[in-house]
Amino acid sequence: MTATPLTFHDATRAFADGADTPRAYLERCLETISLRESVVRAWVVTNEAGARKAADASTQRWRQGRPLSPIDGMPLGIKDLLETRDMPTQMGCRAYRGNFPKRDNAAVWALREAGAVVLGKTVTTELGGAHPGPTTNPFDQRRTPGGSSSGSAAAVGARMVPAALGTQVGGSVIxxxxxxxxxxxxxTQGGINRGERQATSMSTTGIHAGSIEDMWQVAIEIARRAGGDPGRPGLFGPPAPPAARRPAVIGVMETEGWAALDDASKAAFEQVVAQLRAAGVTVMRRADHPMLEAFETSLLGVQAMTSAITGWENHWLFRNLVAQDADAISARSRAVLAMADRMTPEDYRMRLLQREELRLRHAALAPLVDALIAPASPGPAPLWAGDVPGQPLVARPTGDAVFNTPSSGIGAPAVTIPLTTVGGMPMGIQVMAQVNMDAQATATARWMLETLPPVAA
Incomplete structure (x- = not known):
């Protein structure tokens, strides 16, 4: 991995003095898309005419010294689960081909109000689930980009745009x-208003970016305009990116994925732990305190728990799609429907109780550690050549969410940073904080990214 991430926050100084413009910045993004899209395949549709018009308006505002926000003129991708008034929303699913509601998701509306340039819709896995779309990994086209926010992640990783919106139920952003x-x-769950996407209790709108600064600025500009989900206080934090802050105590979150983590990925993570200790941070592990051990114990079965809860909550949507057209959704999505069909309301209640216990165990760690760290994925992106006709479907074709489901189940904020590479491919480190402590998670992640040397294994 050698590409320097594309950033926006450091370009605005040139917008202000006239050395650069949002229109010129957009054209550079479009040039990159033209060069790389045939392989990466991050986009479902782009609205170049609309983007150019928005970039021209932004150029005028910067020229007059009146930008609407620090992200005025930023080109962005929008995951194709979120509605946009000027482009269709097809959700990676045959059942939604041609779906064009001609309205904006709350976060998309807020971005436009902040002057951002909504460039296009990025590929999602089918209905945000496990069935992959056509997108490839920007560092190795033989590998998955992950899911379900496949196109958003790949578009940012390929330097096509400096930021993009994604969504997460299990592990679809991180x-x-x-x-x-x-x-x-x-x-934090509900920190960014999901707009029309309120059907499931763990779905969260998140931000992919090339820098911590752009990531935070996009998130807070949305939250300042659209707030959080109904009944939620919305994202807390400063109007500018939080300053880097060294934590006093970090806890390691192993999860049930630790035992299966490959040796190279484990070694890379342990180097990060060693660097934290060398920088004066106290690092605690499950054997160091009974409350950490109790938390790890409560993580057993969390992946199955989150799958069951979400499957039940999506049950009627999937059932109705199949009723309309038996082939409207993939065999993978039909398997989720079959799992939900086997559940009862009592099963769902028991899963909710399991989730509540996990949340209490995590909240109890607040006096003990400033944040938790873990691998952001079980190693680098796996190879993905597609399903083989006549053979069973490949399990988890977009990778395993085992290290991500804890933050989704808890509803806690998580920030991932590209601090390690394994075999030349990126593998992120995630920082998880307490609920509503998104700024603290961001400040800790920023300090780690700015202070700790990159690790290659």
Whole structure:
């Protein structure tokens, strides 16, 4: 991995003095898309005419010294689960081909209000689930970019745009960011208004970006305009990116994925742990305190728990799609429907109780550690050549979310940073904080990214 991430926050100084313009910045993004899209395949559709018009308006505002926000003129991709008034929303699913509601998701509306340039819709896995789309990893086309925010992660990793919106229910923001070498924020549950995407209790809108600064600025500009989900206070934090802050105590979160982590990835993570200790940070592990051990114990089965909860909550949507057209969704999505069909309301209640216990165990760690760290994915992006006709479907074709489901189940903020490479491919490190402590997670992640040397294994 050698590409320098594309950033926006450091370009605005040139917008202000006239040395550069948002229109010229957009044209450079379009040139990169033209060069790389045939292989990466990150986009479903782009609106170049609309983007150029928006970039020209932004250029005028910067010229007059009146930008609407620090992200005025920033080209962005929008995951194709989120509605956009000027482009269709097809959700990677045959059942939604040609779906064009002609309205903006709350976060998309907020971005436009902040002056951002909505460039296009990025590929999602089918309905945000496990069935992959056509996108490839920007560092190795033989590998998955991750899912379900495949196109958003790949577009940022390929330097097509400085930021993009994704969504996460299990691991759909943090894992693809890890595979594509991005920073990303999966905020506190409900921290960013999901707009029409309110059907599931763990879905969260998040940000992929080439820098911590752009990541935070996009998130906070949305939250300042659209707030959080109904009944939620929305994202807390300063109007500018939080300053880097060294934590006093970091806890290691192993999860049930630790035992299966390959030796090279484990070694890379342990080098990060060693660097933290060398920088004066106290690092605690499960054997060091009974509350950490109790938390790790509560993580057993979390991946199955989150799958069951989300499967039940998506049950009627999937059932109705199949009723309309038996082939409307893939065999993978039909398997999720079959799992939900076997559940009862009592099963769902028991899963919710399991989730509540996990949340209490995590909240109890607040006096003990400033944040938790873990690999952001179980190693680098796996190879993905597609399903083989006549053989069973490949399990987890976009990678394993085992290190991501804890933050999704808890509803806690997680930030991933591209601090390690394994076999030349990116593997992120994630920082997880307490609920509503998104700024603290960001400050810790920024300090790690700015202070710790990159690790290659």
């Amino acid at each position: 894992r693809p960011a890890s595979y594509c070498g991005n920073v990303a924020l999966k905020p």
